[in-house]
Amino acid sequence: MAKTVIPIGPYHPLQEEPEFFKLLVEGEKVVDLEIEIGYNHRGIEKIAESKSYDQVLFLVERVCGICSTSHPIACVNALEDLGDINVPERALYIRSIVAELERLHSHLLWLGLAGHFIGYNTVWMWAWKYREPVLDIFEKIAGNRQHYAMMKVGGVRRDIEANDIPAIGKMVDGLLPVLDMFRGAVMDDPVIHARLKGIGVLTKDDVFEYGAVGPTARASGVAIDVRKDDPYAAYPLVDWQVITQQEGDVFAKAVVRILEMYESIRIIKGCLDRLKVVGGEIDAKVKEIPPGEGIGRHEAPRGEVFHYVRSDGSNRPVRYKIRAPSYMNVPTNQKSVVGGTISDATITLAAVDPCYCCTERVAVVDKRTGKKGLTGQDLIRLSEEKTFKIKRNFGRMKWRE
């Protein structure tokens, strides 16, 4: 059978940042996958060398538009490791609240898109609707829906006022019935079981060989979570647990993210309770960063963010190294996508939650003729049709014309 090359990207709605996937297919089966990145390379590590530490925090916040506070948290952790800086307790709670609110809206965003790719457009609309109150809370406490600029070496920039605490508590309480609904929609729906179970499987060994992190690793039974393993902020001070699943398929990744949102709410509520009783400073008022090197990590919604900083005692870093979680997670697609079918490729590529971008440019090209066959819309349609077929087999609805 003739082999066909299917390029996905560089711009595609599956991806938050542009990357290019070249699927080599035989008929319906994916036999190989090449990944190209670099379309969004902005040289942030190099730029950081010309910025003062205060400016670096604002710079790294712009590495990602979805989990925008992840990089500042890793950055302050690195600089506090470098300078042996102690952070006031109140600031620790505020850091964790901001980080967990971010996880909530990031996971809801993923859930919506994942629903869309398998033809559950109601899930898409609803997940994004329920994401809005989280962003509204950010606007209330940080002034911005994204790019909150809350982190600072030695503390946080803004306090969470006593009269904002009830609003945050009310919002997360309001999310609980929504999560129950989504959990039911995913876990009790035989169609979703048939559609996502056994698809895009990543084994424990694959996770180790590729160094995968975050929900991608935890869905394969690897219980790694920086918040527990290398405690920082308020994570050792409140009660919560690491969520894992054993199967490693797309279904397990969805379940991990949904259950993690419950844990985020537990953390937020635990921190809010503590904020009511822990007063005092929110900033250690750090004057300078001494010479040396420091490493900081943060468990972002997509996994471990890693920052390495070297200082020569001036007000600018000598070297600033950033490693985002998708850097380790995206190559795992070479294991999870290959061997599957084209109709499963979209949801499998999306299952590691590679940062999403809004433009699309996908085409299926016949290797011999170079003729365009399918577009990005067609790929999503293929994926949706598979879901409809399963639904039809379950006798729940008629096949769509």
Added chain:
Amino acid sequence: MKAEEILTRLKDKFSGRVLRVLKKSPRRLYVDFDPKDVPEVVRLLLRELRGRLVTATGIDTRNNIEILYHFSFDSSGIIISLRTLIDRKSPEIESITPIIRGAEWIEREIHELLGVNFVNHPNLKRLLLFENWPEGKYPLRRE
């Protein structure tokens, strides 16, 4: 696995070849090795001690090219950074991608940004830079 245990294992296996140990903080360790020992040390950290490869950092120190391989020991939150200095004029070191697949992109990135040749890398081409970027120009070099 505790930091002391890892250090003992390293010192037992590579007696006299551990050039320097720096304990920055309880969970951050830096150990220096000669470039030719790197694949063996990486194999010990990954295969025997089951560390997780986090990433590697390349630095142009003006005298040398410095490479730090960061390994995480998740059960104790420790990060061991394996530091090695290579010649700046013709930077070359054995690739660790044959040992661990996850290193492929990491080494490709250091290759294009600092001009380090990773010997026996299976696919040493550009990762991030624009295809028309001139050969022999390395953005993170300090010239």
